[in-house]
Amino acid sequence: MATQQILINGQWISSTGSNTFQATNPATAETLEPLYPVSPWNEIEAAIQAASDASKQMRGWSGERFAAFLDSYAEEIEKRTEALVETAHLETGYPESPRLRDGELPRTTNQLRQAATHAREGSWAMPTIDTATGISSLFGPIGPVTVFGPNNFPFAFNSIAGGDFAAAVAAGNPVIAKGHSSHPGTTQIFAEAADTAAKATNMPTGFVQLIYRTSHEDGCRLVSHPLMGAIGYTGGRSAGLTIKAAADKAGKPVYLELSSINPVFVLPEALNERSADIAEEFKGSCLMGTGQFCTNPGLVILKAGASADTFIQQVTQKFEEAPAGILLSKGGQTGLEAGIAAIEAAGATLITGGTASDGPGFSYANTLLKVSGNQFLANPSSLQEEAFGNSALFVIAESDEELAEIAEYLEGNLTGCIYSHTDGNDDTLYDQIAPVLRQKVGRLLNDKMPTGVAVSPAMNHGGPFPSTGHPVFTSVGIPAAIHRFSMLQCYDNVRPHRLPEALKPQNPNSKLWRYIDGMYTTDDYSS
């Protein structure tokens, strides 16, 4: 059985490494056919060198060049829809439709096209001009970017097609994609499409490259290499923190999206008003994709009372009626099992679920646990362990004060939700909790579950540590996500004809927003 090739410096080549791995169909636990290589250091180093060379070749290129690639790439992806959907279904267990074909794939091409639009317009670079001093600045490319994609979005966060990839390219950088080991075939098809688009749009050979897997040690060498510009990582906390430590030590900007349990406060009068509706919304959000969303609501905080009891009963019934979905991998199943065991060990009681499901594939019963507010406050760290998948923990507070105190003990999360009574009957309590929760989360929601992450300029798919590595940045939402892969570049007394087009007196495309002498404008300026 032939080992699949890696994409280095514009060529599909055979790896020189002897270690290989295979993907597994999580619905059947069967190993999938092709072998994929674990790349040894010399290959990784060749990729870094090629990316660095590409970066040099592209210095000063206009956004139009990158936009042309991104648009062409979106088209190449669409041509491969059937193969992508089929392969990702086999490798992830996600339904072909609507999830893969109608949800994640259009989202992915949409992200690439949005990135193209913004690369073309250029406003993401925030050109800032001070005509009195002759000083101007903008954000420019940072250099080679390595993207580590997660297992749970084989398309929209794929290392060679997802949001980090699109943002890194829109900023003008080459990308080294480190594919996720659970969906190598999907990543391979994207890489073929990217390579085709890169050649069609005359990009340098080291512009898009793919390696499937490295040793942990080589992963750390990769992110800390002197020629590396920045790193995007989405995935588990433990591996992410190892990557972060290596990158931090070398002074390389590293953007991580790690675990998040996404607390949801459901206030008492909201339950009195519409408990059944909220239970249905919660079930939908928590079990969607078998709970394998970064923004999966894993912690629900209620105030003790009859309405909380009813709500828990309603949710429990829905969790018991819903079929247990497929988990992405054997590791996902054992990780969920271990997470639930840890939460139980920390004092929580099982309401339903708590066992691996029968059947050939990887699956675990839809699981609910509960703990008192008092217990939570006694052990807040262990009770915030992420159990990634189709499970959630209820925390039952005895009083309004305890609800607010629980909010104070939350770790950094991507999102936080508060459901409250429509006519304001919960507003006093809302006003106690919301300011606390605000500081703990990147996105605060009202009366809405967190799993939908719109690709909006106002989106923040980010949050305080440990949900991400830096609370200023978002990984979803263009143009903001592009900044991560840039550096601030100032020009002081530089002769006008030598300035980048975006900083010259004439607005290069009449759509570019610039901050000129304290005003945002698309006008030209006088030098």
Add this chain to the structure above:
Amino acid sequence: MATQQILINGQWISSTGSNTFQATNPATAETLEPLYPVSPWNEIEAAIQAASDASKQMRGWSGERFAAFLDSYAEEIEKRTEALVETAHLETGYPESPRLRDGELPRTTNQLRQAATHAREGSWAMPTIDTATGISSLFGPIGPVTVFGPNNFPFAFNSIAGGDFAAAVAAGNPVIAKGHSSHPGTTQIFAEAADTAAKATNMPTGFVQLIYRTSHEDGCRLVSHPLMGAIGYTGGRSAGLTIKAAADKAGKPVYLELSSINPVFVLPEALNERSADIAEEFKGSCLMGTGQFCTNPGLVILKAGASADTFIQQVTQKFEEAPAGILLSKGGQTGLEAGIAAIEAAGATLITGGTASDGPGFSYANTLLKVSGNQFLANPSSLQEEAFGNSALFVIAESDEELAEIAEYLEGNLTGCIYSHTDGNDDTLYDQIAPVLRQKVGRLLNDKMPTGVAVSPAMNHGGPFPSTGHPVFTSVGIPAAIHRFSMLQCYDNVRPHRLPEALKPQNPNSKLWRYIDGMYTTDDYSS
């Protein structure tokens, strides 16, 4: 002799620690009178708790509250001009005039007032509104900020009055100032002014606090404390990297401004055209403040030839004629000595200087060294050791290609300059060097020395590692500098009356710039 008090939670209190230190007059090497305490951990922890309480009290406060404090503080500083100038002169050896009274002090109050203006207007927070999805976001305060000020700007970068302080407050945060040990008396006067202004403007007691010194271990505990929001540090590389490692491990955003040698390329035809002028500019910039500027030009790259020889002779003569200034401390003198010795050990030859000066104070002869381009490329790391003070290293390249190659081997720096012929006779060479240098520095200059750092919205006083900790951020230039002490806060489906004023349909002050549906505007919007 009484030990001076620290400012914790709105009270001037005596430290419980038994260790003390004293400042030294660098012009005479005499110890200055008052004793200042080294604070033990319990005091630092009390400051953190008070800052955290202040942070909670200030949740949701308008920018106006912080602007009022900043304006009041600037006035309180002006009332203490004489004491500040006199004390800083004694503690730093800097001339009272023009440096302290006419340069650095007005710059400091100007920074505070600019921060006030921007806190009031609010545009720094970049409110972003997507009316179609009901999602909006802005940058909000991050929480308690610790600021470590450097020794070389007792006013403009002071931990309790400088740029980091102003930015942290403008973002809505309390500050714990860790004063620099070489100018504790100056810092004390600022803290008195800040405390007065904080009380006059009804800020919480833990809003501004001052400790003079901690053990290294406690400094690391401080920056990694769970209640800490972010850290600003300006100073030496070694201590800075220790702080960075501690903060990074705890996931705390840390903004460092470390060493920088600020390379200057002087191209051959520029020398043929105006060698004497450039020599004079270089001498002024390199010896200003006895070379103790973050942006001091410490590396000059020339192309071998008669014009380079002449230029070096001209600079040498000026360096020999100029009096050696006072260095900030004994440590500054021994550090400069060690830095020069290291550069010599790496192969450089001494042209002039190279010895400590006679006299009672801390001083070192104006020093020049040189090395061939070949030698530099053989040992680029050692030859980029910072010798902080009144010294510079010439690198003499044999060819245009070698000039460009030297640029490729430069570390990250705050600034990089290129002098070229006025009529374009150096332009071919400029075009080879500039794109390389661009990626290595935060601010690229033409025909201008780097030591002036204008407080402009377009300024970047930042750059790639190791000159700073993150190339996206600047520590000078408002509003950009404010972002460092913030987090991105998104609102999704939040009921309109609960949104921050800046995100509501009506523009709160008619001057606030917002990015609404892809357009920057100061208009209201319809919900």
